[in-house]
Amino acid sequence: MKKKLLVSLLAVAILLVGCSKNEPAKEENTANTGEPVAEASENKIVIGVSPTPHGEIIENLLPKFEEAGLEVEIVNYDDYVQPNLQLDAGDLDANYFQHGPYLETFNKENNLDLVSIGSVHIEPMGVYSKDANSIDEIAEGSDVIIPNDAANGGRALLLLEKEGLIKLKDSTNILSTEQDIVENPKNITIVPMDAQNIPNVYEDAGAAVINSNFAIGAGLNPTKDTIALEAGDSPYTNVVAVRAEDKDLEKFKTFMEIVQSEETEKFIEEKYEGAVIAAFDN
Structure with missing residues (x-):
């Protein structure tokens, strides 16, 4: 054995030789480590996600974001390191891939100041x-x-x-x-x-x-x-994170209102059938 x-x-x-674990997934909308993904905008949010279920949840909400005047660009990652490093570097506006304890530990270990702006789901x-x-x-x-x-x-x-x-x-x-x-x-x-x-x-x-x-x-x-x-009352809720100085921006308030909505809860329940559990009250 x-x-x-x-x-x-x-x-x-x-x-993994020649393809570092810390590199994002090589997909059409995946970030490069060179230039920022997009220029800052009052209504644009470039968000780094794990493809499943995070990316699927955000992708389902794209029409709602557009209705609210937000331009949301999804960038997929296959690791737990680069989404935080690239958020800190300014290549991303937000990320959604990690639970709260991981974010807290990563901040301490890497001397970053990233904060949660809200919980979305639990993955037992x-x-x-x-x-x-x-x-x-x-x-x-x-x-x-x-x-x-x-x-x-x-x-x-x-x-x-x-x-x-x-x-x-x-x-x-x-x-x-x-x-x-x-x-x-x-x-x-x-x-x-x-x-x-x-x-x-x-x-x-x-x-x-x-x-x-x-x-x-x-x-x-x-x-x-x-x-x-794990039981459904796990404290490891997955969160949306941003740089601390950006947490009060209006676009993120609008973004989270849509993410923490009844539509998101219904999507999670129907698609994942208990494998993913919504972790917010709407």
Whole structure:
């Protein structure tokens, strides 16, 4: 099992040679790291998103934005780093791909001043396994893959603890790491990995904890394919972020009124069927 996982990890590493994980997806509307995507405008918003579900949610609202006099341009990214760096650099006006704890951690680690202007949805994180049909069936000594960033790694460990697979030193610490595991009855090995790559190799491990946006993008259904799923009251709500000095701009107030609307809630309910949950009151 470990040899098979190692081969899979090496294959992913080879695929990434010459294409940094921190580069946005190569799509028609994807930002380059050179010139800004667009010039600033009172009514234009260039927003960086993960394609699923964030980009799909925003794309569904494009007619509403246009009716409100906003010009919204969507830029897709396949990682969790560049959307914040390019927002800080001014290449983006806003981004929508991350949950609040990740934004807070990223700000501290990179000395940025990005702020949330509102919550949109929750993506319950799930545990996936090719061989086990429940947490109890995960074999002793298995590799269990989790995201390697601090916020999502800690989130994954808290989920594994809640399901009884491990015990942590402090169950309230959202930034727990594998060094904080104090009980490990099945002697599992935690394997941290870039979150976007986990769906490609999870079948070679005993289990893996996958963010729902990457799971959905890989054709997995969080409500049907998981052996454990976060509860809907998770504090990890996905937010729209902007530079702190821009948070009170009128265009963002209008933008969020449309995003946090009944139409968005209905779209999320119908398209994702519980795999994504609206996290606002309208």
